[in-house]
Amino acid sequence: xxxxxxxIPAAGLHLxxxxxxxxxxxxxxxxxxxxxxxxxxxxxxxxxxxxxxxxLAQPVELRCVSCLEKFPYEIQVPAxxxxxxxxxxxxxxxxxxxxxxxxxxxxxxxxxxxDGHQSCPGARPQAVTDDEKRxxxxxxxxxxxALDKLKLRR
Ligand SMILES: [Zn+2]
Numbered sequence: 447x448x449x450x451x452x453x454i455p456a457a458g459l460h461l462x463x464x465x466x467x468x469x470x471x472x473x474x475x476x477x478x479x480x481x482x483x484x485x486x487x488x489x490x491x492x493x494x495x496x497x498x499x500x501x502l503a504q505p506v507e508l509r510c511v512s513c514l515e516k517f518p519y520e521i522q523v524p525a526x527x528x529x530x531x532x533x534x535x536x537x538x539x540x541x542x543x544x545x546x547x548x549x550x551x552x553x554x555x556x557x558x559x560x561d562g563h564q565s566c567p568g569a570r571p572q573a574v575t576d577d578e579k580r581x582x583x584x585x586x587x588x589x590x591x592a593l594d595k596l597k598l599r600r
Contacts, residue, residue, distance in 0.1 A: 447540045449489060451496070451532065458490030467504060468545040477552065480518060481505040483544065487526070496538050498528040504548050510558035513568030517558040523547045 447465055467479030487500030502523035507516050528543045559566040 447485070447544065449496070449538050449540060451491065451536050451538065454489055454491050454496075456491075458488055461485065461487045461489055461500075467506075468541050469504070469506075469548055472545075472549070476509040476556075478507040478516075479504070480507045483548075485526075485544070487540075491532075495529055495531050497530075498526070498540060498543075500526050502526050502544060502548060506552075508553070508556040510566060510568065511555045512557055512566050515558055515567075517556075517564070519553070519556065521548050521551050523551050 447468075449461075453459065462485065464482040464484050467481070467483055469477070470479050473479060481504075484503045485500065486502075487498050489496070489498045491497075502521075504521040504523075506519055506521055508519045509516050523544075526544065526547050528540060530538060532538070553560070557566055558564060
């Protein structure tokens, strides 16, 4: 993300939008970009320096270290901040700083159940008792019932 210094008015500039995933060239088997980077930044100039403040969000697909399944995750950088002295060039590239902050916020040992939206099969106890199985089945039937009702309502 390159910014022309001439584009920044004295009062500063608010930038909000999307651009291509900055960690694409660093992708591995365990980390995939699944969408564009979203940014929400305030940029300004003061005393020969460029500053930027705001937040970043990068959707990715990670591999769970426990069950090895892939799962969607969003890397959040809630307090992205940059302050750089202005040298010669009239254009400043924010991408290296963004990439660095995104990588810093990438979980080192991702678990698919970390946000509580799903349960990790790899984290489950090995032996499932019959009672637990029955409970699971009952729950599943209940879910189907709810789904059927939903269909009927349509
Ligand atoms: Zn898992």
